[in-house]
């Protein structure tokens with residue numbers, strides 16, 4: 001039977017982790033997969049998470065099953081940060097825990113499919129796993145250009161997708177810190193997007209994987225909240241893997257905005273069934289640590305301060321790149337106005353390969369770089385390598 005399978009290429013982003021690890025060069029630079037790094041290139045566990053994990057070890061009295069919805073204390077404690085002062089929007093939002101942001105996106109798309117959505121409009125380029133999940137579910141991807149050649153977000157394209165979508169279609173947007181471009185919609189653009197969703201009745205699916213890494217927890221949620229305030233129904237996929245540094249612990253949540261409680265109950269009866277058939281229950285540890293943090297004012301303040309430090313460091317890298325001006329033919333100044341872990345450089349696949357092979361500099365074939373992979377120590381080398389390759 002196994003001879004009926006054909007070999008699959010490894011996931012390109014995850015393959016970069018192995019390639020980089022196998023490179024013996026001491027001055028290699030990892031700008032591949034999206035993990036935050038400090039000035040010394042480390043990805044430490046948040047101090048707030050360490051404290052919460054100790055509390056968890058000391059107080060957890062059982063590891064018995066919780067159910068497909070996971071730790072609802074975690075799910076509910078996050079809601080004011082995501083949705084604001086009225087976190088349930090009058091009882092219209094509820095959620096469940098998922099294995100990471102990927103689990104949340106998977107659940108959102110699978111539930112949309114169950115509700116009759118066959119085609120999803122999405123700005124491209126996007127996080128490659130969006131397209132992979134859609135393909136795996138047998139859903140069609142309708143791509144539109146996320147950005148204009150001048151580096152601004154392409155409002156016309158997203159409005160055309162929202163206004164042109166039919167009842168069996170949805171539009172998938174990134175809440176903030178767009179992956180891979182770092183180019184987010186402005187507040188005015190979000191307002192126009194919200195109006196278009198409201199007028200067209202098109203169903204929004206919003207992926208929020210980087211809240212707090214752009215301009216702040218509140219600032220990064222504002223666009224998504226504008227959409228939610230305008231529409232009767234939406235799905236939100238959320239990840240704590242970056243803003244709590246929980247990567248391998250897989251901490252995510254899936255939220256539904258519905259017209260009323262009965263619709264929410266029906267949606268979650270379906271979402272629970274999908275989760276049960278997919279992963280049964282989410283892993284508990286990371287979500288429990290987040291719950292412990294968010295129920296404790298001191299730990300919450302510590303977490304937010306750590307997030308502020310991450311964001312400030314990435315702003316510093318962006319500013320330093322912009323101050324360098326150009327590297328070869330590459331204009332680095334737009335990176336100062338982009339957000340989050342990622343930006344894209346206009347380099348060819350061949351140039352990406354040369355940067356890797358000759359300069360030990362690893363980035364996605366698309367030209368996406370992880371801003372946090374740059375440090376005061378390696379930034380001059382990176383700019384020099386880029387200038388040499390992209391002459």
Ligand code: LMR
Nearest residue numbers: 013032033034035127179
């Ligand atoms: C990334 O885009 O690098 C991250 O979101 C990690 C992942 O799962 O792809």
